[in-house]
Amino acid sequence: xxxxxxxxxxxxxxxxxxxxxxxxxxxxxxxxxxxxxxxxxxxxxxxxxxxxxxxxxxxxxxxxxxxxxxxxxxxxxxxxxxxxxxxxxxxxxxxxxxxxxxxxxxxxxxxxxxxxxxxxxxxxxxxxxxxxxxxxxxxxxxxxxxxxxxxxxxxxxxxxxxxxxxxxxxxxxxxxxxxxxxxxxxxxxxxxxxxxxxxxxxxxxxxxxxxxxxxxxxxxxxxxxxxxxxxxxxxxxxxxxxxxxxxxxxxxxxxxxxxxxxxxxxxxxxxxxxxxxxxxxxxxxxxxxxxxxxxxxxxxxxxxxxxxxxxxxxxxxxxxxxxxxxxxxxxxxxxxxxxxxxxxxxxxxxxxxxxxxxxxxxxxxxxxxxxxxxxxxxxxxxxxxxxxxxxxxxxxxxxxxxxxxxxxxxxxxxxxxxxxxxxxxxxxxxxx
Numbered sequence: 001x002x003x004x005x006x007x008x009x010x011x012x013x014x015x016x017x018x019x020x021x022x023x024x025x026x027x028x029x030x031x032x033x034x035x036x037x038x039x040x041x042x043x044x045x046x047x048x049x050x051x052x053x054x055x056x057x058x059x060x061x062x063x064x065x066x067x068x069x070x071x072x073x074x075x076x077x078x079x080x081x082x083x084x085x086x087x088x089x090x091x092x093x094x095x096x097x098x099x100x101x102x103x104x105x106x107x108x109x110x111x112x113x114x115x116x117x118x119x120x121x122x123x124x125x126x127x128x129x130x131x132x133x134x135x136x137x138x139x140x141x142x143x144x145x146x147x148x149x150x151x152x153x154x155x156x157x158x159x160x161x162x163x164x165x166x167x168x169x170x171x172x173x174x175x176x177x178x179x180x181x182x183x184x185x186x187x188x189x190x191x192x193x194x195x196x197x198x199x200x201x202x203x204x205x206x207x208x209x210x211x212x213x214x215x216x217x218x219x220x221x222x223x224x225x226x227x228x229x230x231x232x233x234x235x236x237x238x239x240x241x242x243x244x245x246x247x248x249x250x251x252x253x254x255x256x257x258x259x260x261x262x263x264x265x266x267x268x269x270x271x272x273x274x275x276x277x278x279x280x281x282x283x284x285x286x287x288x289x290x291x292x293x294x295x296x297x298x299x300x301x302x303x304x305x306x307x308x309x310x311x312x313x314x315x316x317x318x319x320x321x322x323x324x325x326x327x328x329x330x331x332x333x334x335x336x337x338x339x340x341x342x343x344x345x346x347x348x349x350x351x352x353x354x355x356x357x358x359x360x361x362x363x364x365x366x367x368x369x370x371x372x373x374x375x376x377x378x379x380x381x382x383x384x385x386x387x388x389x390x391x392x393x394x395x396x397x398x399x400x401x402x403x404x405x406x407x408x409x410x411x412x413x414x415x416x417x418x419x420x421x422x423x424x425x426x427x428x429x430x431x432x
Contacts, residue, residue: 091190
């Protein structure tokens with residue numbers, strides 16, 4: 001993670017100070033549970049809370065010699081606690097601390113991401129209703145298809161982000177597990193009740209079978225949910241980038257006073273935020289393959305997953321947090337051009353109504369094959385040479401034999417295509 005794409009609250013979760021604070025809490029809660037069982041003196045547990053402290057620089061210094069981060073932490077902790085520190089970490093193994101801490105960090109990260117998604121949903125909802133009845137061109141394969149509304153476009157993204165939110169909630173729940181089960185996860189030297197106690201205190205649930213590490217399928221599911229969300233970020237960003245193209249210019253990112261688009265061309269207003277979001281989405285998705293590969297650890301424990309998680313744990317969560325906040329801002333301040341949308345609707349001389357003409361001809365008695373050929377024949381003439389699609393159809397003897405001028409005119413009705421907008425909005429937003 002780099003400061004350019006980091007926000008303070010999320011970045012703080014992954015700072016060494018936060019990590020070691022969580023380690024201290026895990027060890028202190030475990031001491032309380034051990035004292036309740038009579039395994040260690042109550043005074044020792046109390047001493048950990050009262051005198052427990054650490055210094056990041058000192059831990060780093062000790063680790064240079066021990067080559068073991070948890071031992072370095074415990075050594076530094078003992079320098080503050082004193083003789084009672086011999087009762088800390090009773091029956092525990094390093095993974096108990098590391099994996100439980102990671103679960104805390106990932107759940108806290110998920111909480112921030114869910115807040116981000118709620119902000120994006122609010123922006124999408126507001127703008128969807130603002131442009132609910134604003135007609136625009138619907139495109140398939142990048143080519144004009146049939147009319148829709150800009151509000152319907154945004155409603156579709158809102159529905160997608162509702163699904164992303166559900167996936168993030170599920171991912172948070174799945175990763176929120178605690179392991180205090182000792183070497184190879186058998187509880188040989190630590191009572192299972194200690195794990196239950198620590199889990200409750202840390203806002204987690206006990207891992208059913210930890211094997212010394214929390215199974216990494218949980219983490220794989222978590223980062224897969226982040227990756228899907230990142231892909232949804234890119235999908236909306238790509239739509240905005242296309243709409244901002246000069247030849248389309250139906251919507252564009254807000255361009256602030258004093259902002260510059262190009263060092264060489266003063267006229268430029270580039271979609272830099274959505275281009276940036278496209279790149280950030282790629283970075284978040286890069287965590288998926290390593291997370292999946294981390295699932296297959298050797299036997300009860302190895303550390304092949306550790307180095308990767310130290311990289312993509314912070315990077316993926318911090319980057320997605322930044323991207324979601326940026327995307328919400330883009331949507332909130334998106335500049336929309338309804339007149340340009342209407343101009344694009346009219347650009348092909350009525351060709352967007354071709355399906356309705358096709359269906360009307362079949363209803364009037366023409367075979368589908370003949371109707372398709374007749375409509376396409378006139379549509380291609382407009383496509384290649386311009387002109388008015390309706391006028392060409394009226395001048396076509398084969399078509400006019402089935403549909404008179406009045407019947408044809410009724411087919412060129414924009415409102416026909418938008419008559420179920422309320423139905424779709426009700427499905428997405430309920431009774432708003």
